[in-house]
Amino acid sequence: MTNAQVPGWQAWLAVAMGGLAGTELRYGLGLAFPETAGTMPLTTLGINVAGSFVLAGLTTVWMARPRTAFWLRAGLGPGLLGSFTTFSAVIFSIDQLATAGEHPVWMAYLGLSLALGLGAAAGGWRTGRLLTDRLEAAS
Numbered sequence: 001m002t003n004a005q006v007p008g009w010q011a012w013l014a015v016a017m018g019g020l021a022g023t024e025l026r027y028g029l030g031l032a033f034p035e036t037a038g039t040m041p042l043t044t045l046g047i048n049v050a051g052s053f054v055l056a057g058l059t060t061v062w063m064a065r066p067r068t069a070f071w072l073r074a075g076l077g078p079g080l081l082g083s084f085t086t087f088s089a090v091i092f093s094i095d096q097l098a099t100a101g102e103h104p105v106w107m108a109y110l111g112l113s114l115a116l117g118l119g120a121a122a123g124g125w126r127t128g129r130l131l132t133d134r135l136e137a138a139s
Contacts, residue, residue, distance in 0.1 A: 007070065007071075007074065008070075008071070010071035011070055011071040011074040011075070013071075014071040014072065014074050014075025014076075014079055015074050015075055015078055015079040016079070017075060017079065018074075018075035018076060018078075018079020018080035018081075018082075018083070019078075019079045019080070019082065019083040020083075021079075021080055021083075022079065022080040022081060022082065022083030022084035023083045023084075025084055026047055026083065026084050026086075029043055029046075029047060030043055033046075035093075037096070037100070038097070038100050038102050038105070039105065040105055040108065040109050040112075041089075041093040041109065044089045044090065044093055045109065045112060045113060045116065047084060047085060047089075048085045048086075048089070048090065048113060048117060049113075049116045049117055049119075049120045050085075050120070051081050051084050051085030052085065052116075052117045052118075052120040052121045052124065053120035053121065053123055053124040053127075054081060054124060055077060055081045055085070055121075055124065056120070056121040056122070056123075056124030056125045056128065057124035057125070057127045057128040057131070058073075058076060058077065058081075058124075058128065059077070059125075059128070060124070060125050060127075060128025060129055060131075060132065061128045061131055061132055061135075064128075064129075064132040064136075065132070065135075090109075090110075090113055093106075093109065094106045094109065094110055097109065
């Protein structure tokens with residue numbers, strides 16, 4: 001690997017800082033909206049759906065404007081949103097619900113996670129396109 005392919009310290013620092021912020025934001029929302037055992041984890045669902053929307057929107061804008069600084073994309077994408085939205089939280093919740101025998105709940109949760117996550121990503125993509133179109137029209 002050549003030095004041109006290795007991210008600079010700014011990108012590593014941005015991912016670390018974004019990861020810290022995303023984790024703390026997720027933790028704070030978990031405290032503000034606690035989930036009750038045996039029920040659908042709506043806080044985790046909301047976090048992951050919101051993160052899907054934002055990540056799709058940002059990625060769409062970044063694709064249209066590829067000159068966005070790499071450290072910024074790394075800090076917001078894998079850093080902030082990667083730690084804010086986690087697939088492991090979905091799997092953990094499903095495992096807990098399945099172990100408790102709450103089969104209809106975990107199946108509904110899995111279905112909602114997939115459907116709402118994909119819908120949010122589609123909405124984020126559309127919003128990113130609209131934003132990009134407006135930015136291009138203004139320039």
